[in-house]
Amino acid sequence: MDGSERRLASALIVDDHPLFCDALSMTLRAVAGIxxxxxxxxLETAIARLDISPLPDVVVLDLNLPDVNGLDGLIRLRATAGEVPVVVVSSLADNRVIGAALRAGAVGFVPKHSRREVFKAAFDAVRAGEGFVPEGFVPQADPNAPASQREEAIARLSLLTRQQAKILQLICEGMLNKQIAYELTIAETTVKAHVTAIMRKLGVQSRTQAVLIAQEANFDRLMPENG
Structure with missing residues (x-):
């Protein structure tokens, strides 16, 4: 609101399709001046990159990656990215996915099939410090309505730190504390402390309940029943 613009000279694209990465790179250079x-x-490669300075000015994330299943990737990336804005570019452009991505911390959402003008509008908005949603997106009709179980789950998952989100992912994979400690090269007592903090933030009493909360962010819960 003070008239200053966000610097957008560098970007990190997180997507496992090389041809799309090439096409998106050309688009961002042409329409956004990146x-x-x-x-x-x-996702793990992207998170490792965000541990190294200098940070990119913006992260462009595909939700459908080989090592994540749903919004947990966005939630974990947001926990690492700090002040770096995350724009989701995905072929999953259902209203529920868009709304959930915004609640999980994305500053904008661009369907993959969008024309260049849409990408330009999106990154112009990010540069101006604003959010962006695609034409046709219909938010929840009543913003004062009680949050759904899924919305509550996403809000709670967004409270987790990067390490806590990683540990929850490993819990979802069926790992025990001892195995998680070995995987992350930390003490088992540290894992236990994190698990306690995770359950407190998620408002649950058991690991099983924590897994159920995490599953609310999976795509099969977000998409329509018939696909």
């Missing part, structure tokens, strides 16, 4: 573009084909 000069330096890096790519990552896995």
């Amino acid at each position: 000069e330096v573009i890096e790519t990552a084909d896995r």
